[in-house]
Amino acid sequence: MPRFAANLSMLFTELPFPERFAAAADAGFKGVEYLFPYDWPAQQLAQWLADNGLTQVLFNLPAGDWQAGERGIACLPDRIAAFREDVFMAMEYAQALDCQQVNCLAGLKPDELSSEVAFTTLVENLRFAADLFDAQGLTLTLEAINSRVDMPGFLVDTSATAMAVIEAVGRENIRLQYDLYHMQIMEGDLCRSLSQLCPHIGHIQFADNPGRNEPGSGEIHFDTVFAHIDSLDYAGWVSAEYRPLTDTATSLGWFNATKQEP
Numbered sequence: 001m002p003r004f005a006a007n008l009s010m011l012f013t014e015l016p017f018p019e020r021f022a023a024a025a026d027a028g029f030k031g032v033e034y035l036f037p038y039d040w041p042a043q044q045l046a047q048w049l050a051d052n053g054l055t056q057v058l059f060n061l062p063a064g065d066w067q068a069g070e071r072g073i074a075c076l077p078d079r080i081a082a083f084r085e086d087v088f089m090a091m092e093y094a095q096a097l098d099c100q101q102v103n104c105l106a107g108l109k110p111d112e113l114s115s116e117v118a119f120t121t122l123v124e125n126l127r128f129a130a131d132l133f134d135a136q137g138l139t140l141t142l143e144a145i146n147s148r149v150d151m152p153g154f155l156v157d158t159s160a161t162a163m164a165v166i167e168a169v170g171r172e173n174i175r176l177q178y179d180l181y182h183m184q185i186m187e188g189d190l191c192r193s194l195s196q197l198c199p200h201i202g203h204i205q206f207a208d209n210p211g212r213n214e215p216g217s218g219e220i221h222f223d224t225v226f227a228h229i230d231s232l233d234y235a236g237w238v239s240a241e242y243r244p245l246t247d248t249a250t251s252l253g254w255f256n257a258t259k260q261e262p
């Protein structure tokens with residue numbers, strides 16, 4: 001079975017954030033991720049990870065004013081200076097948390113911004129980040145997020161767009177973040193596209209669809225997809241990034257079932 005991690009921004013939210021680390025470890029996870037670490041001192045987060053024997057598998061670059069609706073600033077030409085400052089802050093956290101991968105949210109494209117300028121800005125920002133990350137042995141990921149349900153207007157909403165950006169960046173340490181939930185909404189054909197994109201994938205996340213809840217709540221055949229991921233040359237983490245239908249413990253049937261296997 002794949003190496004599963006828990007997203008602490010969506011799982012274990014019955015508990016205050018600091019307590020989610022122990023809950024994830026008690027449930028059997030070895031790795032965790034969450035949207036953003038920046039509200040907490042890096043040393044504090046590192047302690048919670050160490051106390052619970054957990055690996056920090058991923059977090060996001062700052063993504064602008066989330067509460068105000070921003071979903072990344074990497075494609076915005078008037079925010080390049082802020083993006084660059086964010087890269088330095090993310091690198092400090094990655095080092096303190098011993099985290100190997102940081103994801104970049106491309107952002108929503110304002111109507112008045114041309115697709116060409118948004119694309120070029122994103123590529124140049126990612127190249128800037130990738131070059132700095134490289135010196136620290138870090139990998140940058142870029143995620144395609146569905147624009148049909150969760151993020152209308154998100155610039156990078158298909159695997160083809162994400163791969164076009166990644167190819168234009170042209171650096172070894174930028175990889176695709178493949179989220180099964182977003183890809184099911186936008187493209188489907190999950191096993192075939194996982195096979196095709198596998199050489200470029202740095203991180204996988206999942207939720208069922210519709211609803212973005214746990215495996216078994218929707219239309220995705222997770223037994224098939226997880227077995228398929230196992231058959232690929234993919235050694236990365238596979239993170240549960242779903243909202244439990246009721247509570248986290250009840251939602252973990254899929255995970256507990258994987259522990260029964262020989």
Ligand SMILES: O=C(O)[C@H](O)C(=O)CO
Nearest residue numbers: 035060143145179205241
């Ligand atoms: O929503 C997602 O799929 C993400 O992975 C994320 O980090 C931003 O929302």
Ligand SMILES: [Mg+2]
Nearest residue numbers: 143179205241
């Ligand atoms: Mg995701």
